Amino acid sequence: MQTPMARAVILDTLREEDLQRLLDDHQKLLILYGFANAISTAVDSELLLNEAMNVVFGLVDAERGAIFLLDSKTGQWVRGASRTRQSHGKNEGIDIVLKNETIDEILREKKAILVLDTVTDSRFKEPQAVVWRNTRSCLCVPLASQHRALGILYVDSPEPGHFSKEQLTLVSGIANQTAIALENIESVQRLKEERKRVGDILKALPVAIVSIDEKGMISFVNPRAEKLFGVSYRECLGRSCQSFLGGDPFRPLLNLVIPALREKRGTTFREVACGNPDKSLLLQVDIVSLKEGTAWKGILFALEDVTEKKRLEREVTNAE
Numbered sequence: 625m626q627t628p629m630a631r632a633v634i635l636d637t638l639r640e641e642d643l644q645r646l647l648d649d650h651q652k653l654l655i656l657y658g659f660a661n662a663i664s665t666a667v668d669s670e671l672l673l674n675e676a677m678n679v680v681f682g683l684v685d686a687e688r689g690a691i692f693l694l695d696s697k698t699g700q701w702v703r704g705a706s707r708t709r710q711s712h713g714k715n716e717g718i719d720i721v722l723k724n725e726t727i728d729e730i731l732r733e734k735k736a737i738l739v740l741d742t743v744t745d746s747r748f749k750e751p752q753a754v755v756w757r758n759t760r761s762c763l764c765v766p767l768a769s770q771h772r773a774l775g776i777l778y779v780d781s782p783e784p785g786h787f788s789k790e791q792l793t794l795v796s797g798i799a800n801q802t803a804i805a806l807e808n809i810e811s812v813q814r815l816k817e818e819r820k821r822v823g824d825i826l827k828a829l830p831v832a833i834v835s836i837d838e839k840g841m842i843s844f845v846n847p848r849a850e851k852l853f854g855v856s857y858r859e860c861l862g863r864s865c866q867s868f869l870g871g872d873p874f875r876p877l878l879n880l881v882i883p884a885l886r887e888k889r890g891t892t893f894r895e896v897a898c899g900n901p902d903k904s905l906l907l908q909v910d911i912v913s914l915k916e917g918t919a920w921k922g923i924l925f926a927l928e929d930v931t932e933k934k935r936l937e938r939e940v941t942n943a944e
Contacts, residue, residue: 673705686779693775731773736765741784767803832927
């Protein structure tokens with residue numbers, strides 16, 4: 625273990641620039657650590673992109689910067705976030721023109737570029753490049769996940785030779801992590817939309833739908849099921865199937881549900897007599913086993929009240 629005197633000797637032997645480099649590296653690590661924590665819980669793409677721009681400006685002394693995303697529906701470039709050194713994180717309008725040739729090259733090859741001087745770089749002569757007002761040096765990095773390229777992260781400076789290969793590596797790392805987080809957010813959003821769509825379909829079905837999870841707890845009922853069982857969604861959600869179906873009117877249903885849960889299987893089109901002496905019901909039951917990939921997640925059963933239908937069939941038969 626080092627003594628205070630030993631540490632003092634070590635510090636004395638360090639040159640001033642070495643000490644400053646250590647302090648700068650420590651600050652960069654803190655910024656990167658904070659960004660890693662931020663993207664691990666990110667659920668909003670706009671907040672994520674602005675946070676990415678703030679981190680880039682914390683690591684690189686840039687004058688202007690922006691993230692552009694490709695709109696999959698329109699095929700147009702849209703600015704997801706932008707800022708300048710003076711804007712302090714605000715997504716302010718910036719004078720920028722995007723030229724497709726250089727952008728296409730970066731996205732196609734998924735390769736970041738470091739431009740030391742736009743005056744002598746052929747890619748930055750109109751109309752072949754990204755053109756910023758008063759730009760002399762820039763970093764242009766693809767936002768690319770394993771599956772696809774999502775956009776471009778761009779920063780610049782009015783000074784030639786302002787950026788280094790080390791800074792290009794840092795910004796590329798931020799861009800890669802941002803792209804992965806963006807794709808995760810998109811996947812979660814698509815999943816939410818799909819679940820809502822499926823939920824809307826189940827709610828609109830003319831049959832009663834009840835879902836029971838792998839622990840035997842009610843996880844979903846649609847409006848037709850609420851009416852059939854005479855309970856609200858809130859009243860039955862989270863209840864055990866024994867509590868929900870264990871009463872005398874619907875005990876025959878429980879005798880089908882329990883084996884289906886125990887054996888993790890479905891039952892196709894069984895007619896079950898339910899109800900009480902005052903009101904008898906004949907229900908057509910279809911039980912489906914639910915899975916996510918190979919994991920069993922419970923059962924879903926559909927109930928159709930065929931009491932009136934069967935009564936009419938008997939009357940027709942008798943009349944004939």
